[in-house]
Structure formats: C-alpha cells, structure tokens
Amino acid sequence: MEGVPLSKIIQNSELLILKEIAELLNESTEVEKMLPEVLNKLLNVTGLEIGWMFLVDGDGGYRLVAKESLPPALSLNDCSPMCSGECWCINRYNIGRLHKATNIIECKRIEDALAIKSGATNGLTHHATVPLRAGDEKFGILNVGSPNKTTFEPSELALLESVAFQIGTALKRIRLSQKEQETALIAERNRLARDLHDSVNQLLFSLSLTARGGMEMTDDEGIKETFSYLQDLAQEALGEMRALIWQLRPIGLEHGIVSSLKAYGQMLNLNMRTKISGVAGLPGKVEEALWRIGQEALANCKKHSQSADVDLSLMVANHKVEMEITDRGCGFVYMEQNEIPSLGLKSMKTRAESLNGTFHLTSAPGKGTQIKIKIPI
Template sequence: MSQEAGMQEMYTLKTIAETLNTSNDLSPMLDTVVGKLLELTGLTTGWVFLIGERGDYSCVSDHNLPPALLHKEKEPMRCGTCWCVNRFWDGRLDNAVNIINCKRIEDATEHQWGDTHDITHHATVPLRSGDKMMGLLNVASPGKEHFSDSELALLQAVAYQIGSAMERMRLYSAEQRRADLYARLGEFSRSLGLKMNECSNADDMARTVVKLLVQHYDWPFVALLAQKNGTLSVQAAHANGLEETKTFCEIPPEVGRRLHRVIDSHRAAQLSSAEIGELAALCDTSLPVSAMSSGLAAAIPLSPPGETAVLVVGLGSASDLLQADREVMDALAEHITASWESLRLVDKRRELTRLEERNRLARDLHDSVNQMLFSLSLTAKGAERMLSGSAELHPAAEAMRDIRSLSQEALKEMRALIMQLRPAGLESGLLSALQEYGTGQGLQVIVNRTGMRTLPRSIEEGLWRIGQEALNNVRKHAGVTAADITLQLTDTEAVLVVADRGKGGAKRRQAMPASSLGLSIMRERAQSLGGRLELASSSRKGTSVTVVIPLPSELG
C-alpha cells in the first residue's frame, strides 16, 4: 500500500469516527455515515440491513439506490432474501466479501422494475460489536465487479466502527428506556392503588389493570387471560384505548401452549407476530390484525394467589424485546400480584367487619328483645293459670292465652332472625348449613348439588339468607314438613332452587305487600348480587323459589 493510500485510509477512518460521534439517533447517524463513506471511497450506492435475533431484517439506511431498487416504495429492499442475508443467518459471514451478481438486482432486472444504473455487484460487510452480530453494510458502484483486499479491509474497519457505535447507542437507548419504563411503573402503581377501593371483585380488578396499563404505557393492545377449567380465556382486553366487551373467549390451543410455557418460566417473554395476531383477532379488537401481526408483543405471567393468569401486551414496532422491557415487566407482574392480594385482604377485612356488626346486633337482640319476649310469654302463662283457677272462667283468661301464643310465635321468629344474623355453619358448606337450619325449623330437607367451584363469601351468604327465608315460608305457608334444595354451579352462575309440594299460594301472597315482605327481601337480596329471583307456585305442584346469581371469574 502506498503512503498516499495509507493516509487516505487513515483519513477515512478518522472522518467516519468523528461522524459516528455526532448523534445518538441510529437512523440519521447511519444515513450520514453511509453518505460520508461513499464520498470518501468514490463509491455511489450503499445500504444497511439490521437483522434481528429471529431472522427478520429491515433496510434502515440507503443512499442513492438505483430506480430498480426503489420500485413500489423500495419493495426489493423489504421483501425476499439474498445470498448475504442467508449467510448472515447461517453464521457463515465473518468478514467483508465480494458478492457476485446481487440477487436483488437480478430480480429487479428480470421483472423490469427500472434502471439499475449498471450496478450488478456489491461488497457486503457484517456489522458487529465483539461477538454480537447486528446487520450488514452493502456498497456498490456502476460497472464495479470486484473489490480489492485493501478496499475490503477498509470496509471491514469502518464496519467495526459502525458496530461499536451502534452498540453504544443501543446501551444508551436501553438505559433511557429503562428509566422511562420505571417512571411509568411508578405512576401506574400509584393509580392502581387509588383505583383499588373501586374494585369489588377479581373481574373489576382485571378490567382496571388493563385500562390503566393502556393509559400509562401507550401500548396499542393489552389483554388479561385467566385460566378456567384448565383453559386460558380472555378476561379483559383493550385495543387503541377502547375496552373490549368480548371476554372469556377461549384462545387457540397452539397459543395456549405457548402462554403456558411462559407462565411456567415465571418470566416475561416475547411472542411471535403470528401469536399476537391470533390474539388480536380473537379479542375482536378495533385495531387491525395486520397492525398487531407486524409488531412486537410480550407475555407477562402473573401469580394471583392459587390461580393462573398471563398479561399479553402489544409493544408497537420494535424488533426485539429489550432486557429493560423484561425487567420492568417482571416488576409490573409483582405489582399487579401484590394488588390482587391486597384486594383479597381488603375484602376479608370488610367481611369480618360485617360479621362483627351482625354478631353484635344478634347479641343485642338476644339480650334485650328476645329476653323480653320470653318474660312476656312466662308472665302470660302465669296470669292464664291464675285466671283459670277460679270456679268461673274469667273473661281475660282467653286474652292471656292469645298473648301467650303470640309471644311464643314472636319468640320463635326472633330466634330465627338471630340465627340469620349469625350464619353459623357455613364453614361446612351452604347446603349443609341450610339442611341444618331446616331441621331446626322442623323440616325434612333433601339437598342436591351439581358442579364444583368456590363461591365468593358475599354470594354464599346471600344464597344462605335467601334459602333461610324460603325455608321459613315453607314452614309457615306450605302446609308440609319437607323441602328439596338444589344448588347448580357453572363457570358463570350459581342457581339455588328451594321447592316444596305444599298447597302453593305464594303468587297470591306476592300480590299483597303486607304479607309478602319475605319474598320482597329475597328478591332484593338476589338483585343486590346482580341476579334474579323466579317464583313458581300452584296448588297442584307446590312452590319453587329459583335464584340465579352470576359468578365472577375464579381469578383472584
């Protein structure tokens, strides 16, 4: 190499190094460097491919492409494959090499996409930093079919400079992204803490989490999936900031297996474009499926106590899930899981407070009204005996007998009310508690159950009280001493049926407000739980009370 050529090479490397230090923005930097490289080497055309870990590639910079390669918005540079990209994928491209007859140019010539400016060959150089392979630098000139060893060595040195600068920019960008993501995580956590008081169950919690994630992270697609009967189903979804009402739709088996592997790993993981496209289509989102299938998505496993769930988010058009994203997503999962546990604890505290208040009221009724009714019954009985002891029946004796009978009936009602206020026995199950209650009321109760799942405490107690009132009506109005109770449980609802074969008449009592207070209370309890009460009554078939209560997701 002549001294002049050596000086020119040193000048080229110095100029490229100075250019690389002028920006932290990758695309403008590459555009500037490619243009400067072509200017210094006398070449005319150049382009850069960035190639991801999954083999996908994109042309992120180009300079002075011939018309043939600009066809249909640079389609030849976006689609298909070629020798240099294939060698890069195979790991066989270690140094700068000559490429004979560029396939992209050949395809453009074959399909007559335009003038090639007499470019047939190019040199290709791998971009790397250490062992990390990033992409390719290609350069060419009209009529140039061969690059000398010295030219390839210079291109190789420039490629090392570009690769090192790209790695520096990647690290800088990753730190910026990490800081931004953690700042958003703090805002999300505060918002979730404020919204917690508005969540009454796991379904509310899921919708709140998804909505807040869309607001704070600007993610185009967010879906929360929960496991029901061994199958993951969509519980809540947002796309483009719009809440989707289509929930609990079952996901395809292939996607389900992939998500279960993510859950088992306990770490956030990247999803393929096909997988996120399937989920976006499944959720019937307002976001075009093509937009989701061309972007990046991640699955974040959650660990609500005793349950299985996963959060799926569309992150936009990034090519790979960065380490910063994984760290923040794992922290995000911990925050959401902690909030779920907090919701459970708050609900338990509320329930304990309600139980304590009911127990206090029951004790007060027992110590005051119940004792007074018992004393009234004894007093009336003593007065009745005194009046009945005379030779001639005193006129007040019959009145004392009525007072005693009424006080005993009121005492029985008061004891039943106290028992309702203190729902002892639910520890052994709703049906066992109702059967025991019916037995205490002098009824023979036969119970039957279909389906297995855990009932939320509020729903279990609501059904317990409705069942008590229904059994009270059997005792007071049916004219029989037997009743049948059926509890049917599905994924979406609980159905409680209390039936007897008595004389009916419940419809007539319902039409008289003064005598249908119990039916009104049962209906109000059912409606307060979001359900409904159905009444069927006839003199031939007896009376059946059916209560249908929707059940929330078993998540949380």
C-alpha cells in the same frame, strides 16, 4: 437534555411510568375498575397500542377483565374470541411455565381469527405476555402489543414485568382487605346474635312465662283471654327472634350448607326432602350466598306457600353448583319476562349474580314455586 446520558433519560422515564402506575394502584380498591384504568395508563405512557388482561382462577378458568383497542377480529360479538378457547399464554400459565415477561412468537387467537376470516386484525400478529403475580401467588396475565411489532426488547420486557408485579401486589392487597372485611362482618354478626339471644330473646321468654302465670292467677275470662293473647304474641316474637339469630349466625354451617338448611327448615317446622349429588367443600363466598338465598327461600315457603312440604336439591358438577328449592304450595302468577315481585326474591337474584351465577324463578297458581340457582366454582 444536554450532558445527560441516553440510558439515564430512559431510566428516569421508566421510573416515572412506574410511579404513575403505582399511584393509580394504591388509590384503587375495586379490581374491575382498577385493571382497565391501569392498562390504559400503561399503554399511554409506553406508546404501545393494544392490551388485555385475564384473571385466572385456581382451576385454570380465565376471564377477560380489561381490554384496550382490540382489533375487530378479537372484539367481535362482545370479545367472544377472547373469552373462550385455548392459547399459548393461558396454557403456559396453567402448567406453571410462565414465570416472567415473554415474547409470544405468534398469537393463536389472531391465527384463529385469520383462519375463519372473522375481521380485521389491524396489523396485530405478536404480543408480549406477563404473569400477574406477587411472590409465589399468581392472579392472571397481562398481554400487550402493537400493529406490526413482532418482538420486544429486554428493557421493554423488564418494564412490563415490573408493572405486572405492581398489579399483582395490588390484587393481593385488595383480596387480603376483602378477607379482613368478611372476617370483621362475621364477627359483628356473631356479636349481634349473642346480644339478641342474651337480651331480647330472654326478655320475650320472660314475657311468655309472665303471661302464662297471669292466666293461672285469675278466674276472670276477659283477663285470661288478654294474658293468652300476650303469650301468643310473645311466642310468635320468640319464633321470629330465633329465625333472626339463625340468619345472623347459622348453627351447623360448619358442617355444610345442606346440614344448615335442613336444620333451619326444621326450626320453621317444614318437612324437607333433600337430594345431594357431588357435593364437596364449597368456596366460602359461594356457601355464604347459598345459605342466605336458601334461608330466604325457606322463610318464603313458611310464610306464603300454605304448605309445609319442601324439596331441596344441591348438585356440584362441571365447576358449578346448582341449588333448587321447591315447595308444593299455592304458587302465584309469574312469567319470566316480568319483574321479580318481591324484595326477598330480588335479593336472591342479586346474591347469585354477584358471584357470576344465575337465578331462575318458576311459579304458577296451584303448582307451587321453585327457585333455581347456578353459581360457578
């Protein structure tokens, strides 16, 4: 481009890179899908070859959420060298000393791989590391490198920092949007619970009173039996309605998951023994999941176990929460390699796994049923 200064060409190229990445970020609403796409775009437009991203939680735990062209030494066993252990960038991030794009002199993960001769490194020895942040809020780390590239120019670091800031801003936007959706969902559940209580619940109560009054107004045994049957149906429907309202708006959840589940069990006329260890405040999503899983498990105990005796255990330790619900009822034939036998049990498993947790079901005829949930926090 004759007559245009080289600095201007470089500046225009950087602006184009930022524009393309910004468009991709603005279109995305799913973090797990967005970050690999952004990383791929960044490497393509910058000419760099290797990259990966970590998301880091408030306790310093990290997970690999995006990767591109990792050498065999780092991609071994489904990228296990990238998913555990310490390194300079994670340590620096966790102690609050990683504020901007930085040259990493040597990659500790590569050093460890070379020391144990776990595979080829394809010439990767160094990388740049950049915090993903929006203002003072931090989300994780972007790392990029290329074979035999040992340093990054200030202009390259500035560009990476701009991209990382865009990513951080997009992550904050998505999280705020998710919180808004969760708040709206809770509000809608509360509204529906109020409507059911004020309308259907009251109608069923009136039906029960009417049936009882009808029984008292007649001496005909056939009519009495009909009114009695209507009253029993109304009472059963009232019980189902109260359980449904509880599911929509659990009373007492503000006092903790154990208090809420105990109250729900009492409403179902279950005899519950509880054991609690190390429980403090749980993240909202985790508490919500445990509540939904617990209510389904207790409802199953009421409907299927043929026993009113239930044990509830909740333990928090080592950055995870573990909940067990066990009945001493009839049980059923189940082997872990088999498909989970009901929609309710499958729903419990899905809820636990959506938070990177695990679900285990144990049951045998005459020996009761146990569910065990583990969720990282």
